[in-house]
Amino acid sequence: MQIVVIGAGIGGLTTAALLLKAGHRVTVLEAQTYPGGSAGTFFHKGYRFDAGATLAGGFQPGGPHTRLAEILDLTYPTRPIQDAGWVVHLPHRQIFQWSDPQKWQEEMNRHFPYSRSFWKLQRFLANRVWDLSSRSVPLPPQSVREGIALLKALRPDTLGTVPFFFSRVKDVFPRQWTAEFKTFVDAQLLISAQTTSEHASLLYGSAAMDLPRRGIHMVEGGMGTLSSVLVDWIRNHGGRVLFREEVTHVEVQKGRAHQVRTRKGNTYPCDALVANMTPWGWAKVLGDSLPEAIQKEIQQTRRMWGAFVIHLGVDASTVNTPITHHQIIGSIEQPLGETNSIFLSLSPLDDPSRAPEGMRAATLSTHTEPLGWFSLSEEAYQRRKAQYTEQCLSLVEREFPGFRSAIRLCLAGTPRTYAFYTRRPWGMVGGFPQTSLIHIRGPQSGLPNAWLVGDSVFPGQSTAGVTLGAMRVANLILQSL
Secondary structure, eight states, rough: EEEEEOOOOOOHHHHHHHHHHOOOOEEOOSSSSSSGGGEEEEEEEEEEESSSSBBBBBSTTTTTHHHHHHHTTOOOOEEESEEEEEEEEETEEEEEEOOOOOOOOHHHHHOOOGGGGHHHHHHHHHHHHHHHHHTTSSOOOOSSSHHHHHHHOOOOOGGGGGGGOOOOOGGOOOOOHHHHHHHHHHHHHHHSSSOOOTBHHHHHHHHHHHHGGGGEEETTTTHHHHHHHHHHHHTTTTTTSSOOEEEEEEEEEETEEEEEEEEEEEEEEOOOEEEEEEEHHHHHHGGGGGHHHHHHHHHSSSOOOOEEEEEEEEETTTSSOOOEEEEEEOOOOOOOOSEEEEEEOOTTTOOOGOOOOOOOOEEEEEEOOOOOGGGHHHHHHHHHHHHHHHHHHHHHHHHHHGGGGGGEEEEEEOHHHHHHOOOGGGGGGSSSOOSSSSSOOOOOSSSSSSSEEEETTTOSHHHHHHHHHHHHHHHHHHHOO
16 A cells, blocks of 8 residues: 655654555655654754754653664653753742652642642553553544453553543642642643643543653653654655655545645645644645534634743853753743743753753743734734743843853744744744543544544643654554555
8 A cells, every 4th residue: 555644754654664664665755854843853054953843751661762763763862851851940949840759748848738639640640641642542433443452451540530520720729729839830830731730621631730750851862852763764664754844735536535735736645644743734635625524623723832931052151950851931820821921941061962062952842822924014024923932031140140142043923934844824832721531633534545644643742742643543554655
């Protein structure tokens, strides 16, 4: 069978590699000059900057990346973070996200002693959700076979999660919770579940908040190395990965994906198609052939977040903290995102491939509503970019005095930037807010021989979530073929 994969992000490459290993002919088409998409790494003036995602989780035994490496017999050039995955900087305290469960429990007892029961329940639920994910439980089931697989995956201890199936994270807050505690929890959920405690599914949120205890790794050369390893594996095993091949149209015949056409005018026939894109991107390449069900879904679905990001080259002698990830909150009275909460990631001090000698590569990002960036005049757009840059750098300076003076390179990007480089409509990134395990998006495309992968497909969120979703899609395709 000839399978075409649109997009060389983690989702597309994972699916492609698994289908290639199963004996099918696979061609991956990527618009950019490098792989990874929103989890890629680009080169600029001696720096290797992560384009979007900067945290690599899911490397624990049984974790998504670990399982994929075992299946494909490959090795990722990574090493585990042994101490704090990141530091949360609230206005008046710093909280360390320790990888060691005991140290983490002690950290919570020190800062929020009234919250013991909350974190005990969170750990209980997280353990069971991660256990289910390690067994590739299909949610939502797309076929009778997946429904049976879901039932078989349930175990007696899984029943302990049933009473919380419809709960939100805030539903189980301790009685004495404070605004500071809520802001701390909300900050974790925003980067891992794309929403806050009032709306986040408790089961999903419990697992997401446990990410620092689930195998966060440093990736040599940046996050894009994960995708580069998969590209090499695919090519070494007879598959094709073609860059500068932007797919502009998917031709449908008799209700099935028949072939794809690229901007260069090349066509690629397919027996099955995998699209590493959002539903809006899928609608764009299908055009008038978009199935009515997907069209209705898009009209009724809330859009994803966008990101305002700053890529920085900083003097390592001034910015010399060994902890590479920092989440900084401006005010606990204001909503998160839109520069009131930022995530700062620094290249490791001992990875010389990321920056010129004596320098560090830094990526700083904040959630932002994407559509507003597209309606601005050029003058207003540049003014808003400058305003967001100033506000973000001010927050970093609050926690790291002298940071501004250490900056040698500064590149700001907006949802417009993501739309241009990743071809994602409106520059939306990060996946859908995970508010319910009932209303979640599977890989359905509306065509029987085409599937979507990526962060918009459950469980989405992070390279680990995207890998899980891609493994599930590969299984669906193999069953259908």
